[in-house]
Amino acid sequence: MKNKSSWPSRLWDVITSLKLTIVCLALLMVLVIACTLAQVNLGTLGAVNLYIRSFFVWWDVPGTGWAIAVFPGGALVGLVLGVNLLAAQFRRLELSWKKSGLWIVHAGLILLFVGEFVSSAMQVDAQLAIEQGQTLNYVESPRELELAVTDVTDPAYDDVYGIPESMLEHSDEVKLPNKPITLRVKGYFPNAELSKRAPGDPPSMATAGVGTGVTVRELPAVTSDDQMNRGAAFVEPVAGGRSYGTWLVSNTLGAPQSFTHEGRTYTLALRARREYLPYAVTLKQFRHDVYPGTDIPKNFSSLVHIENPSRGEARDVLIYMNQPLRYLGKTFYQASFGKGDTLSVLQVVQNPGWLLPYISCVLVTTGLLIHFAISLLRSLKRRRAALEAT
Amino acid sequence: MTLARMKGFLPLLAFLLAVGAALFTLFPPGLSHGFDIDGFGHLPVLEGGRVKPIDSVARNSLLMIRSKQTVRYQGRTLSADEWLLDVMFRPQVADAEPSFYIDDPDVLGLLGLRQTSERYFPFSALAPHLAEIQEQAQLAQPIDARQRTRFQSAIVNLFDRAYLYYRLRNTLQSGGSRGLSAEIADRASAGAAEREDMLAQLALFRPLPPLKLGSDSWRSVGEALRSGDSGPVDPVLEGLAAIGAAYADEDAPRFNQAVGSLRDRLIGARPQAVRAARNEMFFNRAEPFYLGMVIYTLALLALFVSWLWLPQVLQPVSFALLVAGAVVHTAGLVARVLLQGRPPVTNLYSSAIFVGWVAVLIGIVLERLYRRGFGTAVAAASGFASLIVAHHLTGDGDTMEMMRAVLDSNFWLATHVVSITVGYSGTFLAGAFAIGYTFRRHLGRNVDPVASKALVSMTYGVICFALFFSFVGTVLGGIWADQSWGRFWGWDPKENGALLIVLWNAIILHARWGGYARERGIMAMAIFGNIITSLSWFGVNMLGIGLHSYGFMDKAFWALAVFIGSQLVLMGLCLAPAQFWRPHVEARERLAKPA
Numbered sequence: 001m002k003n004k005s006s007w008p009s010r011l012w013d014v015i016t017s018l019k020l021t022i023v024c025l026a027l028l029m030v031l032v033i034a035c036t037l038a039q040v041n042l043g044t045l046g047a048v049n050l051y052i053r054s055f056f057v058w059w060d061v062p063g064t065g066w067a068i069a070v071f072p073g074g075a076l077v078g079l080v081l082g083v084n085l086l087a088a089q090f091r092r093l094e095l096s097w098k099k100s101g102l103w104i105v106h107a108g109l110i111l112l113f114v115g116e117f118v119s120s121a122m123q124v125d126a127q128l129a130i131e132q133g134q135t136l137n138y139v140e141s142p143r144e145l146e147l148a149v150t151d152v153t154d155p156a157y158d159d160v161y162g163i164p165e166s167m168l169e170h171s172d173e174v175k176l177p178n179k180p181i182t183l184r185v186k187g188y189f190p191n192a193e194l195s196k197r198a199p200g201d202p203p204s205m206a207t208a209g210v211g212t213g214v215t216v217r218e219l220p221a222v223t224s225d226d227q228m229n230r231g232a233a234f235v236e237p238v239a240g241g242r243s244y245g246t247w248l249v250s251n252t253l254g255a256p257q258s259f260t261h262e263g264r265t266y267t268l269a270l271r272a273r274r275e276y277l278p279y280a281v282t283l284k285q286f287r288h289d290v291y292p293g294t295d296i297p298k299n300f301s302s303l304v305h306i307e308n309p310s311r312g313e314a315r316d317v318l319i320y321m322n323q324p325l326r327y328l329g330k331t332f333y334q335a336s337f338g339k340g341d342t343l344s345v346l347q348v349v350q351n352p353g354w355l356l357p358y359i360s361c362v363l364v365t366t367g368l369l370i371h372f373a374i375s376l377l378r379s380l381k382r383r384r385a386a387l388e389a390t
Numbered sequence: 391m392t393l394a395r396m397k398g399f400l401p402l403l404a405f406l407l408a409v410g411a412a413l414f415t416l417f418p419p420g421l422s423h424g425f426d427i428d429g430f431g432h433l434p435v436l437e438g439g440r441v442k443p444i445d446s447v448a449r450n451s452l453l454m455i456r457s458k459q460t461v462r463y464q465g466r467t468l469s470a471d472e473w474l475l476d477v478m479f480r481p482q483v484a485d486a487e488p489s490f491y492i493d494d495p496d497v498l499g500l501l502g503l504r505q506t507s508e509r510y511f512p513f514s515a516l517a518p519h520l521a522e523i524q525e526q527a528q529l530a531q532p533i534d535a536r537q538r539t540r541f542q543s544a545i546v547n548l549f550d551r552a553y554l555y556y557r558l559r560n561t562l563q564s565g566g567s568r569g570l571s572a573e574i575a576d577r578a579s580a581g582a583a584e585r586e587d588m589l590a591q592l593a594l595f596r597p598l599p600p601l602k603l604g605s606d607s608w609r610s611v612g613e614a615l616r617s618g619d620s621g622p623v624d625p626v627l628e629g630l631a632a633i634g635a636a637y638a639d640e641d642a643p644r645f646n647q648a649v650g651s652l653r654d655r656l657i658g659a660r661p662q663a664v665r666a667a668r669n670e671m672f673f674n675r676a677e678p679f680y681l682g683m684v685i686y687t688l689a690l691l692a693l694f695v696s697w698l699w700l701p702q703v704l705q706p707v708s709f710a711l712l713v714a715g716a717v718v719h720t721a722g723l724v725a726r727v728l729l730q731g732r733p734p735v736t737n738l739y740s741s742a743i744f745v746g747w748v749a750v751l752i753g754i755v756l757e758r759l760y761r762r763g764f765g766t767a768v769a770a771a772s773g774f775a776s777l778i779v780a781h782h783l784t785g786d787g788d789t790m791e792m793m794r795a796v797l798d799s800n801f802w803l804a805t806h807v808v809s810i811t812v813g814y815s816g817t818f819l820a821g822a823f824a825i826g827y828t829f830r831r832h833l834g835r836n837v838d839p840v841a842s843k844a845l846v847s848m849t850y851g852v853i854c855f856a857l858f859f860s861f862v863g864t865v866l867g868g869i870w871a872d873q874s875w876g877r878f879w880g881w882d883p884k885e886n887g888a889l890l891i892v893l894w895n896a897i898i899l900h901a902r903w904g905g906y907a908r909e910r911g912i913m914a915m916a917i918f919g920n921i922i923t924s925l926s927w928f929g930v931n932m933l934g935i936g937l938h939s940y941g942f943m944d945k946a947f948w949a950l951a952v953f954i955g956s957q958l959v960l961m962g963l964c965l966a967p968a969q970f971w972r973p974h975v976e977a978r979e980r981l982a983k984p985a
Contacts, residue, residue, distance in 0.1 A: 018900055018903065018904035018906075019904065019906065021900055022897055022900050022901055022904070022906065025893050025896055025897045025900070026897060028893055029890055029893050029894065029897075032881075032886045032889055032890055032893070033886075033890070035881055035886065036881075036883045036886045036887070036930065039881075039883060044880065044881060044882065047881070048881045052881060112865075115878070116879060119877070119878065119879075123877070125876075290439075291438075291439025291440070291792045292436060292439060292606045292607055292608065293436050293437070293438075293439060293596055293607075293608065294438060294439040294792070296438075296439050296791075296792050296794060297794055298439075298792070298798065299798065321798065321799075321874060322798075322799045322802065322870070322873050322874045323873070324873065324874075324876065331876055333874065333875060333876040335875075335876075347875065347876045348876075349876035349877065351877075354872060354878065357865065357868055357869065357872070357878045357879075358869060360865070361862070361865040361866070361868075361869065364861060364862075364865070365858075365861075365862050365865075368857070368858045368861065368862075369858070372854050372855075372858060375854070376851075379847070
């Protein structure tokens with residue numbers, strides 16, 4: 001009779017079992033298929049957040065407001081697979097030349113998982129939309145908004161406070177640091193449609209600025225990757241116990257609106273969240289070449305000038321398809337264009353883990369080559385032996 | 391002759407015959423009714439962003455309009471070049487030739503035609519209904535291609551083809567004019583400017599080389615007429631006019647002379663373009679992939695016969711034919727690479743050709759290793775199937791189109807795209823072996839377990855091969871994406887498709903190592919690999935989303951559904967007990983076995 005093993009050793013069996021590997025791989029396949037199909041309706045980001053970058057796939061029970069976890073999410077499966085891989089490695093695979101290929105392969109795979117976790121947690125995407133001749137020292141987030149309160153009193157220098165979207169959503173009051181101003185958030189809409197106020201519309205919440213003549217209708221947040229939310233908020237600046245009226249701000253409104261407190265003028269604008277750079281980028285020329293006699297694009301390229309006084313750098317760089325600029329932890333890619341080929345849009349990505357997949361690729365490739373070469377040699381040897389035996 | 395001598399001699403003969411037939415197609419054809427049609431087809435023009443022979447324009451256009459490269463008319467087969475000459479210079483004749491393939495009953499109804507066995511209709515049948523076709527097509531066009539009804543797709547398609555025909559007709563001379571010579575003579579007259587603008591706008595291809603050396607802006611007839619308003623006429627324009635006039639007058643000697651002198655002039659002006667056009671013309675005429683398909687079919691037939699009759703002779707013959715097919719296939723592939731100056735896989739069409747090629751090569755290697763005929767069978771069947779698939783993917787016209795900006799990178803095309811495609815090929819080949827195994831189990835008379843074992847180990851080896859290339863290709867794709875879009879992995883449908891192949895192959899290998907799946911299980915899983923690969927290859931393009939959906943297609947949907955259905959049935963058969971449909975077999979086997 002077999003001895004009943006203790007539960008830690010049974011757990012250890014499960015964690016290191018090959019069956020668990022197969023189950024995880026199969027679950028991953030199901031998730032990948034679901035994620036692919038869901039992209040038709042949810043957009044890539046929505047589908048990835050639902051199925052891959054989550055520990056559980058949640059299902060909203062209709063009519064109750066509850067959500068039930070119905071399936072393990074990609075992050076959980078990835079984690080279990082990673083643990084399984086490490087544990088099995090320690091338990092089963094002996095350190096021998098025969099197994100060296102498999103060791104390298106699995107090390108590479110673990111690195112690949114780590115890389116995906118790092119980039120899903122730490123990657124920051126931004127955009128640099130720049131016109132020919134323009135110089136910018138900031139990049140903008142393609143999805144997040146901020147309320148910028150700018151002290152424009154000094155014509156030579158703007159003093160900017162960016163209040164992120166999440167703060168507008170969750171706080172009722174935001175106090176500006178080092179300034180006598182507090183903003184009361186009276187309403188916030190992640191996505192809304194603005195229209196000219198019609199006679200029958202309810203009165204606007206705004207008491208100052210263009211907002212008094214505008215009706216705001218809330219919309220569901222966009223899901224498609226190429227659309228952007230049109231946010232709107234009602235804010236009331238208060239300073240020295242005095243209210244400066246309630247203003248409507250939105251990234252669809254053109255000119256910033258301003259008020260003056262104690263001789264200093266402040267502008268209010270809801271805009272794409274900016275990150276200021278310690279250097280300036282100038283677009284010298286954008287080119288969009290096509291094949292002769294067609295409109296098939298042949299190449300897009302942006303000739304930019306980088307000026308970084310702190311490092312004493314001033315140089316030209318050509319950014320084109322498959323040839324990004326990597327500079328101080330950020331990578332600038334040619335992404336899009338517009339305005340009759342005078343505007344260039346660069347994708348700006350910051351990902352501290354960008355090198356991991358490269359290393360992993362080299363490891364897994366080498367490992368598989370070694371392993372299959374060893375297996376092939378062994379099987380050829382066996383065949384030869386079998387032939388000689390007959 | 392003894393059997394032994396036949397065994398040595400017949401395979402060589404079969405090989406030489408097949409390769410010889412392929413070489414034979416390279417010889418230039420003679421005159422057709424006295425006309426040097428071939429010489430005309432050689433003339434270089436600019437279309438779709440690259441210089442190509444007129445012959446390529448003619449073939450691709452006819453393929454789009456008629457789904458074939460020739461026209462049967464009045465008991466004669468017209469080549470694509472003859473058809474194009476008719477369209478351009480004898481429009482009244484061309485209008486009577488059955489150039490349009492129409493099979494949608496509703497579209498036929500719209501044209502006042504009844505559905506019969508006749509599928510090809512002349513432009514003259516469409517002409518009275520053009521306004522109606524255009525109106526219906528414009529109603530359907532704003533609807534997303536995936537949401538159109540069958541009629542809407544068919545009418546948009548017919549309109550596009552009619553418009554292509556109309557453009558061809560208005561490329562060298564206005565469709566209703568008295569010819570290019572008349573246009574040249576009238577180029578300063580009232581209303582000429584409008585006609586020239588229209589010609590420049592409608593022109594499908596540009597036959598006049600750039601005026602400046604080093605420039606690549608070839609000119610259309612309209613542009614050349616416009617710039618020649620006052621000064622001397624461009625000699626190439628005059629050459630084209632002479633060809634047109636001679637062809638319209640059916641004057642063969644004058645036509646041949648005009649073609650000859652225009653060619654000499656172009657050789658002087660643009661020797662490289664003429665050379666490139668000539669090479670592509672050779673390629674067009676040889677149709678290596680069509681020939682390869684025929685030779686693979688012969689190899690398969692020889693193999694089938696060998697299972698019943700003269701196996702010692704016919705099996706080597708079928709292997710020789712397979713190698714001959716591979717030689718022709720390889721030659722075609724190399725020719726494409728040289729013509730295009732690109733790695734072998736640049737679009738769906740070329741990926742199909744490449745998938746087949748890799749499968750055939752692996753099959754040949756395995757056949758040399760195991761010598762059981764399985765390698766030949768599976769390689770010939772895969773080669774044939776992939777070339778058929780490729781053939782059905784040519785409907786979009788030019789198969790050597792220019793690469794869009796982000797794809798314009800020979801390095802990544804050569805590494806990522808080729809590895810991924812080799813991975814597809816390996817997964818399909820493993821599936822093909824598994825299908826062969828399934829058929830053998832059910833149809834073979836005395837299944838030899840040693841042979842079965844050989845099949846399983848071949849399949850296993852091919853899966854390892856496929857896993858390696860799919861994985862490397864997928865990761866290289868991630869690195870390319872990191873270089874061009876700024877992220878290594880974006881869960882884009884095509885990336886997910888590639889990942890699925892990697893995961894599935896990994897599952898098969900781990901299931902085998904863990905002993906969870908034995909012979910039959912592994913084989914059934916290998917067949918499922920066919921489904922995963924076909925979805926990754928074509929299925930994701932049908933979703934019409936993502937950064938990789940360059941090759942959107944809707945026609946293939948049903949073909950894919952049928953393929954997947956057939957694979958599921960085969961999986962069922964693979965898992966079912968051997969010859970379960972023949973109940974007495976088991977009893978007989980039991981009797982045959984010694985107790």
